[in-house]
Amino acid sequence: MRIAIVTDAWEPQVNGVVRTLQSVRQVLEKQGHQVLVISPDRFYSVPCPTYPEIRLAMVRSKTIGDLLDEFSPHAVHLATEGPVCVAARRWCLKHDFPFTTAYHTQFPDYVEARSGVPAEWVWRYIRWFHEPAQAILASTESIRTSLRAHGLSRVRHWGRGVDLANFRPDATPHPAIAGLPGPVQLYVGRVAVEKNLEAFLASGHAGTKVVVGDGPARATLEAKYPDVRFLGSMFGAELASAYAAADVFVFPSKTDTFGLVMIEALACGTPVAAYPVTGPVDILTPQTGAMDDDLDAAIAAALTCDSAACADYGRGFTWEASARQFLAALAPIDEEARAA
Structure with a gap:
């Protein structure tokens, strides 16, 4: 055809x-x-x-x-x-x-x-x-x-x-993230206003925040939040290693239709914290993540999820x-x- x-x-x-x-x-x-x-x-x-x-x-x-x-x-x-x-x-x-x-x-x-x-x-x-x-x-x-x-x-x-050849629970944790004070909270995606990223960066949960990605808001946010690790764009196996090194994946967007990065994180065994909006409500289960209008509460709840359950669920999404x-x-x- x-x-x-x-x-x-x-x-x-x-x-x-x-x-x-x-x-x-x-x-x-x-x-x-x-x-x-x-x-x-x-x-x-x-x-x-x-x-x-x-x-x-x-x-x-x-x-x-x-x-x-x-x-x-x-x-x-x-x-x-x-x-x-x-x-x-x-x-x-x-x-x-x-x-x-x-x-x-x-x-x-x-x-x-x-x-x-x-x-x-x-x-x-x-x-x-x-x-x-x-x-x-x-x-x-x-x-x-x-x-x-x-x-x-x-x-x-x-x-x-999900590219299951790369995004899997046995991926080697990224050296720039592994060993950071935990819990490590990771965001992956465009660094742009429509992604509501600042809601994550301003959240108060203890640990280290890491941003993987680039975009028009990066310089402003990097200057405003000096304690956040901005690592730029990653792809393939390197991106999988970033997911694998995190304790929780934080998805603050309220405007996405799906959120491909969420199922990549899950396939690596990393639970997801998000707002209860389109995308997360269609994808996440109580075993694989947490949603709350209070992002700090969602992060705390997601950290209690089982990594193996996340990985099993993530493997169900295939191209x-x-x-x-x-x-x-x-x-x-x-x-x-x-x-x-």
Whole structure:
């Protein structure tokens, strides 16, 4: 099967959307499918306002169409709501190509957090973008319920996975973290305002706080919280070693749709502390983490969880299962449409 994935999030960005697309693509290609990724690195781009690390590609609909024509896909998936996917959406609608979309990010909440624009205004755009899709893929029931509440009914489940070759309970603890005064409380992810990271950094539980990741808020937070260890970005086995060295993984975000880092931490045997919001409420169990509106209370409770139970639970999330769900949701393009 030839599958075209169009996305505004791709390398060198480091986030859950990119990691999900990369992981599913890898599984699909191992299964013999051909996957074309149409991403911003192919086109002229400009920095995203307030978030220059993200590039917004300037591309015409015809340019996307030429790439799709050459590839002649059996199915098209639009992964994000940015300009590359808007151009692809326009071309697909004009040429009667069915397509699927995905709701990876609480985009309305992110925009409100970064700019003050009311989230409900952004929901109007979200509805416009996703409404023509044959299926809207979402990772949790909370998000699917939210999409339905905003008038988008054609939702399908698309779960997430863990690279179990790297993220496992016997990973060697990271030397920069092992031996720090405990309990070691770890955050992994973008260092940005929408991640609510300061709620974790300002929390009062004893021990050492460690931040793995980078982003536009890092310099400010590093200066404000000198006792916190900021270690920059890590990947693969090194990231697994960071999870393995921590006593608890703290997930302070209130705007994520899933939280891929949570299941990576769990697969390494590290319990999770979080707020009771979308993502954590869909993933965590009483045996694998704790949720509380008081983050200090969540951290204290999570520290009592059993590491083996966390690892067992984390192993249940596989990219193979995620790829099967993705394939099952795709909307086939008939031969007449592809030949037109």
